[in-house]
Each structure stands twice: as C-alpha cells, then as structure tokens.
Amino acid sequence: MQYLKDDVxxxxxxxxxxxxxxxxxxxxxxxxxxxxxxxxxxxxYRYFKNKEDLFHELIHPVYEKFVQYIMDIKDDFDHTCTKDTTDPLHYLRKVESTIVELFKESNVELRILLNMSSGSSYEPVKQELIQLAAHILMKVFIPGEDQQDQARIEERNLAHMLAETLVEGTCIILRDHEDGATVRQLVDELLRVYCVGIISKLNI
Incomplete structure (x- = not known):
C-alpha cells in the first residue's frame, strides 16, 4: 500500500x-x-493541500540551492570586493556560473522558477536576482563609498537597467534552450558582450 501511495x-x-x-x-x-x-x-488533494503546495514541493529544492548560492556570492562580494572597477565583473561571472550549474542539475525546475512562477510565492525571485546584479554593477559605476550622491543618479539608473536586461536575457536563454552546453555558450556570450560594453564605457 505504501508503494502504491508513493507511486501515485x-x-x-x-x-x-x-x-x-x-x-x-x-x-x-x-x-x-x-x-x-x-x-x-x-x-x-489527498497528497497536496492546493496548487501552491504542489508547486512548492517541486520548486522549493532548487529555490533553496539558488538562494544559498546567490547569498554566498553577495556576502563574498560585500566583504572582498575592492575599488578596482574590473573586480565586480568577476562576480557577475560567478552569478552566471551558478545559474548554469543549477540548470544542469534541475533545468526544468529552474526554468519554471525564473520564468513561470508568476502568481506564486516564488514570483519575487527574478527581481531579487536583478537586485543582486544591480548591486554588483553599482560597484562598477560608483566605486566609492558614497552611493547616495545625487550626481550619481544616472549611474545608478544605468546599473539597474543593465542588471534587468542581463537577467531577462539569461531567463530567455533558459526558456528557449534545454541543452546545458548551449545554455552556457549563450549565457557566456551574453555576459561577454555586456562586460565589453561596460569596460568600454569606463575606458579601462
């Protein structure tokens, strides 16, 4: 009987x-x-209370890994990033690697989490990823301690815009491709184009 229940x-x-x-x-x-x-x-409903409960059962394991990896990157960034403006770009690559590795482990669940969780308790995840990318890019464009200077509003807006389009671009790649090697290649190329543009803007 227990086998039958697990099977169902x-x-x-x-x-x-x-x-x-x-x-x-x-x-x-x-x-x-x-x-x-x-x-x-x-x-x-003998197994799951509602659709949210069923969604949680499927998505929460990859969500927990995702959050832990992202928080580790953010903590490392906040404690070790220097004023060298080339340094923060390294952390964008770490975010990219994290997403690609999670995709290899749980590609369907990650695609759902980042692209198709609207209406669920997991809906804010993409925005949280955008905020992290913007946090990293802030350090690129505003390397000093004072990030509240009104003269820096343009740089803050630029950082957020780039973060949003970078994350959205990555999510589109995850949505449209299932092969891990293809995903890595396309995400690498997307990040390379962004980094080249950022470095060019900074005249590094």
Missing part, C-alpha cells in the same frame, strides 16, 4: 512538472494534472 504521488509530481512547464503556475490546471496522472482531481 510521483505520478502527480511528474504530471504537475509538465503542466507548470507548459503553462506556468498561474495558468496550470489541477484538472489537467489529474488527467495526466491518471487520477481524479479530488485524489490530488
């Missing part, structure tokens, strides 16, 4: 992963998940 739960999870991948959290249908799993909709 795994069928629900596989069906849900496929549904979230196709339609995202907001548009995913519990009825369709049940149909794909070969059970009644009511039977899902």
């Amino acid at each position: 739960k795994n069928s629900i999870l596989q069906a849900a992963l496929s549904e979230f991948k196709r339609h995202g959290y907001s548009n995913a249908s519990m009825r369709q998940i049940a149909n794909t799993a070969g059970i009644t909709t009511g039977n899902i």
